[in-house]
Amino acid sequence: MHIRALKSCMSTVRPRLQPLEPPYSDAVAQTLQRSMPQGSDVPPLNLFRLLVRDEALWAAMAGFGRFNLKYDPAHYSSIEPRDREIVIQRVCIRCGCEYEWGVHVALFAQSVAITDAQVTSLRSSDAPFEALTNKDRLLVSLVDALHDTNNINDQLWEQLAANWHENQLLQLLMLVGWYHAISYVANVSRIPSETWAAR
Numbered sequence: 001m002h003i004r005a006l007k008s009c010m011s012t013v014r015p016r017l018q019p020l021e022p023p024y025s026d027a028v029a030q031t032l033q034r035s036m037p038q039g040s041d042v043p044p045l046n047l048f049r050l051l052v053r054d055e056a057l058w059a060a061m062a063g064f065g066r067f068n069l070k071y072d073p074a075h076y077s078s079i080e081p082r083d084r085e086i087v088i089q090r091v092c093i094r095c096g097c098e099y100e101w102g103v104h105v106a107l108f109a110q111s112v113a114i115t116d117a118q119v120t121s122l123r124s125s126d127a128p129f130e131a132l133t134n135k136d137r138l139l140v141s142l143v144d145a146l147h148d149t150n151n152i153n154d155q156l157w158e159q160l161a162a163n164w165h166e167n168q169l170l171q172l173l174m175l176v177g178w179y180h181a182i183s184y185v186a187n188v189s190r191i192p193s194e195t196w197a198a199r
Contacts, residue, residue, distance in 0.1 A: 012054050017189040019049035028052055035062065037071065045103065046191045047182070068175060079164075082112040086136050087172065088179050089114075089122045090143040097184035102197030109198075119198075135163055140171075146176050 030155060031052055033046035052058045066072040068084065077084065085108045085115055092101035105119055117131040122140065130139055145152050151159070159170065193199070 001041065003094055013190055015190045015192060017050055017053075017191070019025050019191060020053055021049075028057075029047055031055075031062075035065075037069075040048060042107070042194075042196070044054070046194060047099065047103075051185070064178065066132065068178060077175070079171050079175065080167055081108070082114065083135070083139060083172075084108060084112055084175060085112050085114055086132075086139045087175050089119065090140050091176055091179040092183055093123050094143060094147045095180060095187065097183035097186050099186040099191060099197070100179065100182050101133065102193055102199060105195055105198035106194075108131045110168060114152075138163060142172060146173075147180075 004180065024032065032048055034050075035048045036042060036044060051061060063072070063075070067075055067080075068077050070076040070081065079087075085104060088104050089101060089109075092098075093102065108114075110121055118136070121129045121131040129140060132140065138156075141156055142152065142160060145156060160172075164172060
């Protein structure tokens with residue numbers, strides 16, 4: 001049983017907000033190029049092309065995005081990439097955001113050793129999530145508690161604190177909130193899914 005059907009951005013519903021289309025100004029082209037991983041052959045994401053419409057907003061957001069994905073060699077999250085992707089997938093599932101879920105499954109799941117069975121488990125509401133590790137399950141509990149109650153009880157907090165240090169706990173809380181915000185933007189704007197993304 002899946003928590004809810006992911007909202008398909010490939011429906012016949014017209015996007016409410018359109019991503020920028022090329023040709024871009026030189027400044028926008030450079031900004032979009034910097035937004036993708038070095039050496040990536042993937043064109044700038046529809047989400048990035050949407051957000052860069054507001055250059056001040058993009059400038060405010062871009063640093064934190066690079067921090068989470070470890071794209072900035074000077075300032076980067078201490079969360080392990082696999083833990084990060086477990087959190088992101090679960091947040092996107094809980095928010096019903098096919099767009100961002102599909103991007104992260106396609107671009108990151110395999111490279112951080114998240115198996116197809118684990119991707120399926122993350123989409124499930126059926127405990128005990130047999131394909132997931134104990135740490136994975138704690139991250140799922142973190143996301144679910146925040147999604148359902150906007151808080152974490154003492155027992156779960158103690159379990160989390162036994163596995164991640166205090167700065168990492170802060171970073172995990174911010175990561176969950178960040179991908180809620182990304183999911184809201186993708187869902188409400190109805191941006192089209194990337195052609196190569198998972199469905």
